[in-house]
Amino acid sequence: MTNSLEPIDDLVTVPLRVVVHAGELHARVVPETLRPGALDRPVRWASVCELLDPAPYLLGEELMLTSGMNLPDDRAEVDAYVRRLQAAGVTALGFGITPPFSLELPDSLRLACARHGLPLLVVPASVPFLAVARVVAVALGEVSQREARRVASAREALTRAATQGLDELVADLANRLSGWVCLLGEGHPAGAEPLAGHRAPAPLPVRSASWSAGCAGAAGCGGRAPSWPTAPSWWCSRYIRRPPRRCCWWPGGRAGSAAPTGRSSRWARRCSG
Numbered sequence: 001m002t003n004s005l006e007p008i009d010d011l012v013t014v015p016l017r018v019v020v021h022a023g024e025l026h027a028r029v030v031p032e033t034l035r036p037g038a039l040d041r042p043v044r045w046a047s048v049c050e051l052l053d054p055a056p057y058l059l060g061e062e063l064m065l066t067s068g069m070n071l072p073d074d075r076a077e078v079d080a081y082v083r084r085l086q087a088a089g090v091t092a093l094g095f096g097i098t099p100p101f102s103l104e105l106p107d108s109l110r111l112a113c114a115r116h117g118l119p120l121l122v123v124p125a126s127v128p129f130l131a132v133a134r135v136v137a138v139a140l141g142e143v144s145q146r147e148a149r150r151v152a153s154a155r156e157a158l159t160r161a162a163t164q165g166l167d168e169l170v171a172d173l174a175n176r177l178s179g180w181v182c183l184l185g186e187g188h189p190a191g192a193e194p195l196a197g198h199r200a201p202a203p204l205p206v207r208s209a210s211w212s213a214g215c216a217g218a219a220g221c222g223g224r225a226p227s228w229p230t231a232p233s234w235w236c237s238r239y240i241r242r243p244p245r246r247c248c249w250w251p252g253g254r255a256g257s258a259a260p261t262g263r264s265s266r267w268a269r270r271c272s273g
Contacts, residue, residue, distance in 0.1 A: 012044075012140050012143050012144045012147070013042035013043055013044050013061060013140070013143075014042070014043050014136065014139040014140055014143055015039060015040045015041065015042065015043070016038065016039050016040070016041050016042075016043055016063070016091055016092050016119060017039040017040065018043070018135070018136070018139045019043065019046075019063060019092075019094075019121070019132065019135060019136060020039060020121065022135045024127075024131065024135070025123065025127050025131060025132055025135060026123075026124050026126070026127060027094070027121045027122065027123050027124075027127070027132070028121065028122040028124075029119070029120070029121055029122075030105070030110055030113065030114070030119075030120040030121070030122065032110070032114040033110070033113040033114045033117070033118060033119050033120040034119055035117045038092075038117075038119045039119075041061075041091045041092065041119070042061050042091060043061060043062070043063045043091050043092070043136060044059065044060070044061035044062055044091075045059075045061075045062050045063070045133075045136060045137075045140075046062065046063045046064075046065060046094075046129075046132050046133040046135075046136040046137075047062045047063070047064055047065065047133075048064075048065045048066070048129050048133075049064055049065070049066060050066055050067065050069055050070050051070070052070055052071075052072070052077075052081055053081075053084055054084075054085070054088070055084050055085070055087065055088035058088045058089070058090065059089075060088065060089030060090070061089060061090075061091050062089075062090055062091060063090075063091055063092050063093075063094055063121075063132070063136060064085060064090050064092070064093050064094065065093075065094040065096060065123070065129045065132060065133075066093065066094070066095060066096065067095075067096045067098035067101050067102055068095060068096075068098075068101065068102045068106060068109070069098070069101040069102070071106060071109065073108075075108045075111075075112075078106070078108040078109055078112050079108075079112045079115070079116075081112070082109070082112040082113055082115075082116050082118055083112075083116060085118060086116050086117070086118050090118065091119070092118065092119035092120070092121060093109075093113060093118055093119070093120050093121070094120075094121040094122075094123050094129075094132060095109065095120065095121070095122055095123065096123040096125070096127075096129060097122065097123065097124055097125040098125060099125060105120075105122050154176055157172060157176075158172060158173060158176075161173075166183060166196035167196050167198075169196070170182070170183055170196045170197060170198045171198040173198075174198040174199055175198075179199075180197070180198060180199040180200045180201065181197065181198050181199075181200065182194040182196070182197035182198075182200040183196040183197065
């Protein structure tokens with residue numbers, strides 16, 4: 001027996017506002033629980049859970065839905081419940097009005113969510129949790145398909161550009177990455193001219209020692225941060241059909257700008273063996 005399910009790309013998320021603004025859900029946001037930027041927080045999935053400690057079963061960035069059937073009466077316990085959700089990385093809590101278990105939003109839950117900055121939505125009794133999950137699933141599917149189309153389009157454009165020469169390829173890649181790109185030969189000595197470049201600073205912010213230590217050692221950039229983000233150039237070597245080269249880019253970089261000197265999640269590092 002084989003598993004035919006496709007793996008879920010857990011990097012795909014949608015902003016919380018997608019759920020809030022879905023008219024068919026009639027979800028009401030509790031305003032005092034919203035902090036600046038709350039509606040832009042990412043939602044990975046919508047999950048129903050009635051456990052008082054669901055943290056071990058969460059991945060983070062969920063919209064968690066509950067009817068409150070097991071919600072304690074003690075305010076301190078409710079506060080601890082919300083703190084556990086916050087610590088688990090839950091994006092927001094959706095409370096469903098579910099007679100006879102819950103006829104209204106408990107004041108203790110409202111206060112706890114406001115105190116800890118956990119966005120709280122109230123789902124009316126006429127809307128099943130399945131409808132909320134469906135809205136999130138459809139939105140995630142649309143985002144995933146849009147990204148797949150963008151990648152396919154970029155791949156085709158770069159393939160066409162590669163047939164017109166290095167300069168055209170590098171320029172197209174730089175425009176798509178909104179940064180600068182340069183193509184260096186293997187063993188590129190410090191101060192040497194790149195084989196091709198587009199909007200690249202001059203001189204390049206590369207130290208030969210950092211270059212060899214950061215990228216020549218192993219796939220995935222060798223585990224050390226070089227003087228600027230680098231990556232093996234699978235697109236250059238594959239489409240140009242020349243000896244492997246290194247194609248390096250720094251998103252947001254501009255001619256003459258300084259390169260980053262340490263690890264940062266804001267870099268888009270692309271490493272392919």
